[in-house]
Amino acid sequence: MIKIIGGYAAAVLVTYVFGAIFISQGNIADVIGMGFDVSVAQRFESMWHDVSNMTDIYLPVVAVSFIIALSVAAIIIRFFPGLRLLGYTLAGFAALIAVHVLVKTVFGISGIAPTRTMVGLLAQGLAGALGGYVFHLVTVKKASPEH
Numbered sequence: 001m002i003k004i005i006g007g008y009a010a011a012v013l014v015t016y017v018f019g020a021i022f023i024s025q026g027n028i029a030d031v032i033g034m035g036f037d038v039s040v041a042q043r044f045e046s047m048w049h050d051v052s053n054m055t056d057i058y059l060p061v062v063a064v065s066f067i068i069a070l071s072v073a074a075i076i077i078r079f080f081p082g083l084r085l086l087g088y089t090l091a092g093f094a095a096l097i098a099v100h101v102l103v104k105t106v107f108g109i110s111g112i113a114p115t116r117t118m119v120g121l122l123a124q125g126l127a128g129a130l131g132g133y134v135f136h137l138v139t140v141k142k143a144s145p146e147h
Helices: 002-033 040-054 058-079 081-107 118-139
Strands: none
Touching: 002 040, 002 058, 002 081, 002 118, 058 081, 058 118, 081 118
16 A cells, blocks of 8 residues: 555656646746747746646646556456556556546636647657556566576
């Protein structure tokens, strides 16, 4: 159980950090698209700002979406254990895509500007997939050595 909780925490953290970085860079791409110059230092400052300041809204969204997605994946993986890596990776991908699509569908808004584009939405999916992969790595059972 400790391994599962640790894996969940690691998955959420990885997804949150990469998701926030992708959001930051998506916003910067929009600024550059308007003709402004953005330095490398400003990119890093923006990334740090987003990672350290999106914990009140984005982090809980990631956490809840991963509780649901990883739980569903665990049920499916019981029947298809050979698909464990793929199952958890796809669950993370689907979790982040679903969150943004559901918010847009239910409320009619894109809470995160870069998700208005397919590239931005897929970047969020990639962040989720990385988190799902981390969950797989942390929670995989080690093969017992043969005597």
